[in-house]
Amino acid sequence: MKFKRTLLASSLLLAGAVQAATPTNEEIWALLQDMKGQMDQVQQQNQELKSENDKLKLKVEATEQVAREANETAEAVAVATEEAVKSAALLSDKTTIGGYGELHYNNLDGKNGASDKKEVDFHRFVLFFGHEFTDNLRFFSELELEHSISGDDQNGEVELEQAYIEYDINQQHRVKGGLFLTPVGIINETHEPPTFYGTERNPVEKNIIPATWWEAGVMFSGEIAEGFSYDVAATSGLNTSGSSYKVRSGRQKVSKAEAEDYAYTGRIKWTGIPGLELAATVQYQEDITQSNDPTAGSATLFETHAVFERGNFGLRALYATWDLEGSGPKASGADEQTGWYIEPSYQISKHFGVFARYNEWDNAAGSSSDTEYEQIDLGVNWWPHQDVVVKVDYQDQDAPAGKEQDGFNVGLGYQF
Amino acid sequence: MNRVIFSIRSIRSIRSIRSIVAATLLMIAFSVFARGIYQTDEAFLAETFKGEIPKSQVVWVKGDLRKAINDILGHRYAGLRIRYWHKDGRKAWILEEIGKDQPITFGIITAKDKVEKVTVLAFRESRGGEIRYRAFTQQFDDAQLKDNDLDRHIDGISGATLSVRAMTAIVTLALYLDKFTSQQS
Numbered sequence: 010m011k012f013k014r015t016l017l018a019s020s021l022l023l024a025g026a027v028q029a030a031t032p033t034n035e036e037i038w039a040l041l042q043d044m045k046g047q048m049d050q051v052q053q054q055n056q057e058l059k060s061e062n063d064k065l066k067l068k069v070e071a072t073e074q075v076a077r078e079a080n081e082t083a084e085a086v087a088v089a090t091e092e093a094v095k096s097a098a099l100l101s102d103k104t105t106i107g108g109y110g111e112l113h114y115n116n117l118d119g120k121n122g123a124s125d126k127k128e129v130d131f132h133r134f135v136l137f138f139g140h141e142f143t144d145n146l147r148f149f150s151e152l153e154l155e156h157s158i159s160g161d162d163q164n165g166e167v168e169l170e171q172a173y174i175e176y177d178i179n180q181q182h183r184v185k186g187g188l189f190l191t192p193v194g195i196i197n198e199t200h201e202p203p204t205f206y207g208t209e210r211n212p213v214e215k216n217i218i219p220a221t222w223w224e225a226g227v228m229f230s231g232e233i234a235e236g237f238s239y240d241v242a243a244t245s246g247l248n249t250s251g252s253s254y255k256v257r258s259g260r261q262k263v264s265k266a267e268a269e270d271y272a273y274t275g276r277i278k279w280t281g282i283p284g285l286e287l288a289a290t291v292q293y294q295e296d297i298t299q300s301n302d303p304t305a306g307s308a309t310l311f312e313t314h315a316v317f318e319r320g321n322f323g324l325r326a327l328y329a330t331w332d333l334e335g336s337g338p339k340a341s342g343a344d345e346q347t348g349w350y351i352e353p354s355y356q357i358s359k360h361f362g363v364f365a366r367y368n369e370w371d372n373a374a375g376s377s378s379d380t381e382y383e384q385i386d387l388g389v390n391w392w393p394h395q396d397v398v399v400k401v402d403y404q405d406q407d408a409p410a411g412k413e414q415d416g417f418n419v420g421l422g423y424q425f
Numbered sequence: 426m427n428r429v430i431f432s433i434r435s436i437r438s439i440r441s442i443r444s445i446v447a448a449t450l451l452m453i454a455f456s457v458f459a460r461g462i463y464q465t466d467e468a469f470l471a472e473t474f475k476g477e478i479p480k481s482q483v484v485w486v487k488g489d490l491r492k493a494i495n496d497i498l499g500h501r502y503a504g505l506r507i508r509y510w511h512k513d514g515r516k517a518w519i520l521e522e523i524g525k526d527q528p529i530t531f532g533i534i535t536a537k538d539k540v541e542k543v544t545v546l547a548f549r550e551s552r553g554g555e556i557r558y559r560a561f562t563q564q565f566d567d568a569q570l571k572d573n574d575l576d577r578h579i580d581g582i583s584g585a586t587l588s589v590r591a592m593t594a595i596v597t598l599a600l601y602l603d604k605f606t607s608q609q610s
Contacts, residue, residue, distance in 0.1 A: 087505045094503045105526050180461040199584060235558055283561045284580030316583045
């Protein structure tokens with residue numbers, strides 16, 4: 010291009026010169042020599058450019074090769090790192106640790122002979138340990154320290170609440186053997202503090218079911234249709250001998266427990282609609298005194314409940330009743346032990362929720378005298394994190410002979 | 426006499442146990458699957474893109490993106506990159522999150538900043554398998570991101586709190602990644 014322009018300029022110059030004055034042969038020769046020199050220069054430059062271009066091409070190819078190799082190396086490093094993280098996680102996931110705990114402060118005034126309760130108590134400190142032997146065989150345990158210190162003349166105790174081996178029979182059914190929580194009620198199996206309202210667990214499940222309740226035995230669990238699950242268990246039984254047949258005092262806690270008579274439990278649960286759980290449990294105790302009391306005999310528990318959550322609104326309702334055979338329980342009115350509660354709640358935000366609960370229970374409902382307890386709870390839960398909760402609630406009791414405890418409770422709980 | 430009573434009780438116990446075993450076997454015979462792989466990754470992608478699966482793309486998890494992902498999940502994300510498939514404005518994500526102890530694999534389709542569908546591809550926990558049912562997953566249909574959270578309340582399943590929590594977090598993550606990758610391109 011440059012060469013063409015030079016040639017054009019020279020031609021015009023030449024034409025102009027011819028017009029002005031005819032150049033001599035020497036002048037033409039000089040011009041031609043000049044033009045040749047310029048052409049040589051252009052050729053030289055062209056050669057240099059070509060050489061530089063070739064070098065650049067080589068450089069680009071080398072860079073591309075390096076980039077390709079770097080990309081492959083990055084891919085290999087990424088895959089290796091991810092695999093390493095995964096396999097490390099799998100190894101560490103074989104054994105899992107979890108836990109929960111709750112610190113309580115009670116400020117209750119006793120009336121008509123009922124004692125005051127003004128105390129602070131680290132009520133429960135719990136650790137979970139689990140281990141996967143294989144994909145379908147696992148171990149799970151729950152070890153609990155109640156009331157901070159255990160031992161002779163101390164308030165607390167160390168309890169093994171769960172320790173079982175679970176085996177998956179197939180993809181929908183499993184069987185567990187060992188010490189496990191009885192499949193009944195709402196809080197017996199799920200009682201981590203951030204999952205429920207109220208500092209203390211509700212008195213109905215505590216006194217009637219009686220939560221927390223665990224036994225040793227065998228249990229089959231699984232799904233039978235979309236949303237329908239079942240549990241059937243054969244376990245050790247209660248022993249209420251020498252304790253006025255009150256079911257809560259019959260828990261042997263699988264501690265050198267008498268095993269003369271067994272218990273059989275069946276539960277059916279439906280969770281087919283999001284936010285709704287409907288469940289019913291029936292349990293048959295062969296002899297609720299482990300054959301120690303000839304005036305007592307078998308017993309049957311029926312429990313049913315509903316848990317409903319829709320948007321910010323929540324509702325829990327539960328009914329449980331015991332029917333004890335024999336003249337002994339009948340004489341004390343303990344042949345029927347019944348309770349129910351209803352608990353509406355509203356979650357104002359992700360971090361705050363309020364609740365109200367009406368509870369009614371009677372461990373001697375078969376008697377003609379007034380043995381019924383009523384309790385109203387009102388309170389708030391504050392979750393600074395979804396696994397940490399602070400609770401404040403007020404309780405108002407109506408107890409037999411006016412022996413009631415009224416006041417407020419404060420709790421701090423966590424789970425992980 | 427005691428021995429006679431014991432024998433009668435033993436027979437009664439054996440009968441009860443037999444009934445329980447028989448009932449259990451009956452339930453096992455008429456049951457549906459609850460734990461395991463419901464759909465393979467390939468089958469999910471083939472269904473999503475009607476058999477014409479596009480080449481996968483990758484988001485490298487670094488810098489501010491890593492921080493945002495950690496915030497959404499509530500824990501550190503262990504991977505280096507996240508793979509996704511993109512075609513005709515629809516993106517498919519295959520993501521895993523731990524429920525209680527085991528990872529749950531989710532397949533999520535996003536389009537135009539919204540969730541098109543969520544599917545549980547594999548569930549390995551022994552509790553909480555109800556989250557795979559359409560009755561539950563349809564709560565996420567058309568969900569959008571609002572301040573790096575879902576724009577709606579998800580009704581939980583009693584006893585499956587951790588599985589529900591994992592699913593809510595992973596759908597939020599898919600929406601965030603959908604937005605991030607759209608901004609990148």
